[in-house]
Amino acid sequence: MPDRQLAVFPAYRDNPYLNLMLLAPRARGWDVLESLRTEVLEQHLARLGSGDVFHMQWTAPIVQRADDAAEARARLDRFRSAVDGARGRGARLVWTVHNVLPHDARHLELELELNRYLAGAADVVHVMNVATAEAVAEHYAIDPATVEHVPHPSYQGVHPDTVTRADARASFGLDDADLAVLAFGQMRPYKGLDVLVDAVRRLPAERRPVLLLAGRTTADDRATIDGLLADGTLGDVRAVREHDHVHDGEVQRWFRAADVAVFPYRRVLNSGSLHLAASFGLPAVLPAEPHLLAEFGDEPWIRWFDTAQPAASIAALLGDGAVVHDGPSRDEGARTAAAFSRRLAPFPVSRRYADLLDEVASSA
Structure with a gap:
């Protein structure tokens, strides 16, 4: 033929x-x-x-x-x-x-x-x-x-996965007690980074939050993010940033270092970055939109924030150790995310x- x-x-x-x-x-x-x-x-x-x-x-x-x-x-x-x-x-x-x-x-x-x-x-x-x-x-x-x-x-087996969590966190200067919150992918206004920064600011200091931000960013959007992170009236937010494309070999470092991936999108239908998080066994937080709940609502490694009060809702989720899988529950979150990744x-x-x-x- x-x-x-x-x-x-x-x-x-x-x-x-x-x-x-x-x-x-x-x-x-x-x-x-x-x-x-x-x-x-x-x-x-x-x-x-x-x-x-x-x-x-x-x-x-x-x-x-x-x-x-x-x-x-x-x-x-x-x-x-x-x-x-x-x-x-x-x-x-x-x-x-x-x-x-x-x-x-x-x-x-x-x-x-x-x-x-x-x-x-x-x-x-x-x-x-x-x-x-x-x-x-x-x-x-x-x-x-x-x-x-x-x-x-999913991206199961696509990216190198040889870096340990400890080494990945050390490469970013993170301590065991730090709460590393990842936003990965192109940084654009519709992705709600202002909401995420607001949410992280609401966390108590003892949670020791650190934002990990990685992805291509235009000059204008980078200036906006600079302002969000260094708002003198609200206090600086601790962040580690890469405002360019993350090469395949480096992707593992960001996901292995993180405790949770947050997708504070204002509107989204599909997200490749969510599947990337699953491929590395990383729990995720998504907006509780009906179409997202229809597709992923049964996934135990995903938690949902209230779109009517996004910053407060995300902050509450990040303040809950079960969501970011502190201690023994970390293995369960990684297991269910990895199972999802294998299915796809x-x-x-x-x-x-x-x-x-x-x-x-x-x-x-």
Whole structure:
């Protein structure tokens, strides 16, 4: 059988999620056409026909990169024309809903139009959160008949894991008594770092809190974080920071040093960093949003903060030794997180994705 073509856009080559998901399709002989620019995507779409698949991943590059509304409209129209042409020749369309809407969307109405188009045109809408349709319902409708749930894979076995907890903590100058609170990943306003800093400030001094902050940060956002941490009216917050991409070999150091990972997001549908925490057996704190509870509510290594009073709720959780797994309960938290990670090991999840592609391609 000749190689089937799978056009993927945008194909970020440094994105671990995408690389893991494509393992099994590549092994089954799919010819993966990767593109980052819409001009290249149009060339790839022009090559697709019956038995081929276009997989739309993140939507932001279509209209959000336009300088003004007129350019955004032109980009959206060209994209639709190219996709419709491929579909007219028998190619199938799969769309993964990564976010309810792109973070910090500029051309919101056109973004909504794009999302509605994809929801209506897709042969399969791939979701990683079982409650995605409900989460996006105020913006657009997804036909339940098109929805396929394949969860986000864990990072089990992906990153080096040779550093001990003691060595990792020593590398950051942490003592055994310090409470190390990790926020890992790109540092952007929607991720609620102001809430996390406020929560840590509320902890009693005897808890000895230390923030571990690691991830790419724009110059403007770094200035904002500098101000949050050194607010003279509230007192400084002790923090260890890395405002750049953390290389694979260094990821283990941050997660092994931490007592808990906190995700104080204002809005989030899926989080790769949560799965990274599980891969290192690290307990986590998430917002008690209905769609997150639907996907992860039964996981004992995850605790939930009240989104109506986030800082106070996070502070209360961090002040509870059972949440951050002090002493004997640490092993139980690590065990249940690691079990979750094994259930979602990368290659089995990738096989489920490959099965989905095989099924949708065969329906052409």
